[in-house]
Amino acid sequence: xxxxxxxxxxxxxxxxxxxxxxxxxxxxxxxxxxxxxxxxxxxxxxxxxxxxxxxxxxxxxxxxxxxxxxxxxxxxxxxxxxxxxxxxxxxxxxxxxxxxxxxxxxxxxxxxxxxxxxxxxxxxxxxxxxxxxxxxxxxxxxxxxxxxxxxxxxxxxxxxxxxxxxxxxxxxxxxxxxxxxxxxxxxxxxxxxxxxxxxxxxxxxxxxxxxxxxx
Amino acid sequence: xxxxxxxxxxxxxxxxxxxxxxxxxxxxxxxxxxxxxxxxxxxxxxxxxxxxxxxxxxxxxxxxxxxxxxxxxxxxxxxxxxxxxxxxxxxxxxxxxxxxxxxxxxxxxxxxxxxxxxxxxxxxxxxxxxxxxxxxxxxxxxxxxxxxxxxxxxxxxxxxxxxxxxxxxxxxxxxxxxxxxxxxxxxxxxxxxxxxxxxxxxxxxxxxxxxxxxxxxxxxxxxxxxxxxxxxxxxxxxxxxxxxxxxxxxxxxxxxxxxxxxxxxxxxxxxxxxxxxxxxxxxxxxx
Amino acid sequence: xxxxxxxxxxxxxxxxxxxxxxxxxxxxxxxxxxxxxxxxxxxxxxxxxxxxxxxxxxxxxxxxxxxxxxxxxxxxxxxxxxxxxxxxxxxxxxxxxxxxxxxxxxxxxxxxxxxxxxxxxxxxxxxxxxxxxxxxxxxxxxxxxxxxxxxxxxxxxxxxxxxxxxxxxxxxxxxxxxxxxxxxxxxxxxxxxxxxxxxxxxxxxxxxxxxxxxxxxxxxxxxxxxxxxxxxxxxxxxxxxxxxxxxxxxxxxxxxxxxxxxxxxxxxxxxxxxxxxxxxxxxxxxxxxxxxxxxxxxxxxxxxxx
Numbered sequence: 001x002x003x004x005x006x007x008x009x010x011x012x013x014x015x016x017x018x019x020x021x022x023x024x025x026x027x028x029x030x031x032x033x034x035x036x037x038x039x040x041x042x043x044x045x046x047x048x049x050x051x052x053x054x055x056x057x058x059x060x061x062x063x064x065x066x067x068x069x070x071x072x073x074x075x076x077x078x079x080x081x082x083x084x085x086x087x088x089x090x091x092x093x094x095x096x097x098x099x100x101x102x103x104x105x106x107x108x109x110x111x112x113x114x115x116x117x118x119x120x121x122x123x124x125x126x127x128x129x130x131x132x133x134x135x136x137x138x139x140x141x142x143x144x145x146x147x148x149x150x151x152x153x154x155x156x157x158x159x160x161x162x163x164x165x166x167x168x169x170x171x172x173x174x175x176x177x178x179x180x181x182x183x184x185x186x187x188x189x190x191x192x193x194x195x196x197x198x199x200x201x202x203x204x205x206x207x208x209x210x211x212x213x214x215x
Numbered sequence: 216x217x218x219x220x221x222x223x224x225x226x227x228x229x230x231x232x233x234x235x236x237x238x239x240x241x242x243x244x245x246x247x248x249x250x251x252x253x254x255x256x257x258x259x260x261x262x263x264x265x266x267x268x269x270x271x272x273x274x275x276x277x278x279x280x281x282x283x284x285x286x287x288x289x290x291x292x293x294x295x296x297x298x299x300x301x302x303x304x305x306x307x308x309x310x311x312x313x314x315x316x317x318x319x320x321x322x323x324x325x326x327x328x329x330x331x332x333x334x335x336x337x338x339x340x341x342x343x344x345x346x347x348x349x350x351x352x353x354x355x356x357x358x359x360x361x362x363x364x365x366x367x368x369x370x371x372x373x374x375x376x377x378x379x380x381x382x383x384x385x386x387x388x389x390x391x392x393x394x395x396x397x398x399x400x401x402x403x404x405x406x407x408x409x410x411x412x413x414x415x416x417x418x419x420x421x422x423x424x425x426x427x428x429x430x431x432x433x434x435x436x437x438x439x440x441x442x443x444x445x446x447x448x449x450x451x452x453x454x455x456x457x458x459x460x461x462x463x464x465x466x467x468x469x470x471x472x473x474x475x476x477x478x479x480x481x482x483x484x485x486x487x488x489x490x491x492x493x494x495x496x497x498x499x500x501x502x
Numbered sequence: 503x504x505x506x507x508x509x510x511x512x513x514x515x516x517x518x519x520x521x522x523x524x525x526x527x528x529x530x531x532x533x534x535x536x537x538x539x540x541x542x543x544x545x546x547x548x549x550x551x552x553x554x555x556x557x558x559x560x561x562x563x564x565x566x567x568x569x570x571x572x573x574x575x576x577x578x579x580x581x582x583x584x585x586x587x588x589x590x591x592x593x594x595x596x597x598x599x600x601x602x603x604x605x606x607x608x609x610x611x612x613x614x615x616x617x618x619x620x621x622x623x624x625x626x627x628x629x630x631x632x633x634x635x636x637x638x639x640x641x642x643x644x645x646x647x648x649x650x651x652x653x654x655x656x657x658x659x660x661x662x663x664x665x666x667x668x669x670x671x672x673x674x675x676x677x678x679x680x681x682x683x684x685x686x687x688x689x690x691x692x693x694x695x696x697x698x699x700x701x702x703x704x705x706x707x708x709x710x711x712x713x714x715x716x717x718x719x720x721x722x723x724x725x726x727x728x729x730x731x732x733x734x735x736x737x738x739x740x741x742x743x744x745x746x747x748x749x750x751x752x753x754x755x756x757x758x759x760x761x762x763x764x765x766x767x768x769x770x771x772x773x774x775x776x777x778x779x780x781x782x783x784x785x786x787x788x789x790x791x792x793x794x795x796x797x798x799x800x801x802x803x804x805x806x807x808x
Contacts, residue, residue: 044220057469061466063424069454127221180624341626341629342628344629
């Protein structure tokens with residue numbers, strides 16, 4: 001059981017390291033893009049709201065594998081593609097995840113009591129100031145639990161990149177099959193790896209839930 | 216709701232918004248035109264790349280793929296709802312020996328990537344000769360993951376019913392079983408429906424992972440069509456068509472979710488001010 | 503009310519699908535007949551052996567009871583294992599699969615094909631998802647521990663597929679250093695590139711199928727696709743203005759028929775069938791009808807019984 005892991009340690013190590021990198025880079029990028037999109041969706045400019053809504057409805061209703069397929073086999077045909085497959089995978093994960101983050105942030109913005117924004121406007125703040133100085137900082141606290149759910153999903157979603165020439169944790173089973181190793185034990189070890197990665201996120205979520213419950 | 220963030224625009228703000236509107240629309244149209252031209256330059260709209268859709272055999276394959284997608288989604292929906300109900304019931308049980316294992320199971324299956332879950336069934340069946348087909352692997356994988364999420368939705372929905380309801384029911388001498396079945400569930404279900412339907416959208420989308428374990432669903436057919444060199448690798452045309460189908464299907468479900476949500480809001484008879492909507496666990500789908 | 507609209511929309515959509523399901527029965531090939539590209543032509547006619555029996559073969563018993571064979575194949579390799587837009591399959595591998603079925607007394611037209619990507623082959627054979635596998639499956643010592651092989655029925659060599667104008671890799675495998683190379687996950691060629699370090703690890707890309715690699719090649723995302731020349735020639739024949747095969751094979755790939763590891767009886771039976779096809783001219787006929795169209799003449803290999 002243990003030898004499956006130790007004999008192929010470099011495979012597991014490299015795989016999970018790539019998974020982690022995919023997760024971190026795509027996570028940060030989708031937080032940024034998702035927040036910007038949420039800003040679009042609550043902005044006074046109708047066209048921006050339209051973009052936000054259209055983006056979210058399209059991406060949320062498209063399977064992630066299809067988003068990947070578009071970026072890997074479609075985008076290349078328009079010379080629009082990214083330098084490496086890793087970055088193409090990051091782009092696919094970011095486009096997909098930001099739609100969910102947008103919705104979470106928007107829901108968070110809606111939880112802020114109108115008085116806050118009204119008071120901010122009363123002291124003469126512009127829309128951007130109201131959003132970035134008053135509303136978002138408060139909203140972010142309330143949205144940590146659902147946001148963590150989205151990030152956990154992102155972490156698990158990185159496995160799809162295995163089908164697209166990115167050697168992350170999801171690609172380990174195929175490599176192990178090549179080596180003639182026991183598939184089930186491989187899968188057990190991958191599961192354990194994901195449990196280790198996800199546990200801190202779950203605790204963060206629990207902690208944030210308790211904090212907001214008290215507040 | 217969003218109007219909270221800005222005042223009713225005055226004449227100058229209106230002008231500015233109008234200008235911004237025009238700028239944004241022009242920018243979007245420009246990008247779209249540029250993309251279409253780009254694709255056109257690459258011959259992506261050439262008849263040869265779209266010719267496959269005219270073949271009877273291809274149409275049949277697409278239809279079969281679509282039906283297989285729906286079949287897997289349908290079976291997994293039923294099983295996941297049952298799984299969710301059973302484990303939600305176990306998680307609110309008074310007995311620790313029921314509650315703790317149920318919690319562990321739910322947390323475990325929520326933590327494993329769906330693709331890995333499917334691999335477990337696919338490789339497991341082949342290694343131990345369990346006789347499961349790729350269809351089973353897809354359905355069971357979807358069931359375990361989505362069932363666990365649904366269990367959480369059910370549990371959250373039940374615990375979101377105001378405490379007074381439960382206390383009053385107990386005070387009248389109802390047993391736990393009766394309290395849950397007669398008092399809590401009917402109130403919770405209505406509040407949970409939108410979250411449930413959003414989760415089912417996730418489930419439907421995740422059937423697309425089936426192609427990785429050789430399940431013959433819609434994306435599988437699309438990949439095969441895109442991979443035909445004689446038609447110039449028509450990946451873009453094929454994926455566009457398939458994306459429209461997926462978005463259409465999921466949007467129908469999402470519309471249903473919104474309709475249910477609106478109905479819930481209209482029919483709310485519970486004391487105003489209490490939020491009964493179960494926290495949507497719509498977490499971006501798994502895999 | 504709105505619910506009813508939803509149902510109506512669904513109904514219309516379903517109707518549109520049924521009405522829309524009309525189209526061409528046959529291919530509108532622009533180039534006319536005789537080309538190596540495009541749709542599949544007629545398949546070879548085999549006489550189904552009567553009263554065939556393989557004592558002591560659980561796989562055969564299963565096939566016999568079912569009434570047809572379940573065969574693992576590839577679907578994206580022109581002239582080898584290919585499925586055209588009419589849903590018809592053709593190619594040398596397909597013909598071999600049909601021949602084996604006929605020799606086992608099972609109607610080759612009733613074969614149930616399953617497309618199994620390279621990475622899943624051993625599990626699919628070992629687990630009984632398929633009865634046998636015919637799809638450019640190289641016989642290797644490592645695989646012999648997991649499955650059993652009948653054959654070889656063909657010998658190919660690893661080669662490179664490049665963009666037509668690119669002459670930088672004409673020296674063959676030694677010129678691969680610093681070049682981006684693509685092949686299918688779980689295939690022997692990619693393993694060789696890794697083992698012999700023909701190029702840097704970061705330059706290797708892997709996809710599920712070779713056609714995905716060829717697509718990347720045409721889009722300049724990779725510089726070469728490497729696998730057996732027989733496969734590559736099929737692609738080059740389909741896009742002669744854009745692709746070509748370098749033509750400096752650097753390995754010997756013996757294609758075998760993958761069978762369950764323990765089913766020795768079936769392996770002997772299939773080997774006997776292959777042997778007779780080598781001598782009675784069937785093999786040559788099959789070759790000329792398929793692979794022979796994009797390459798030179800060939801002679802049957804010699805069987806390796808073990």
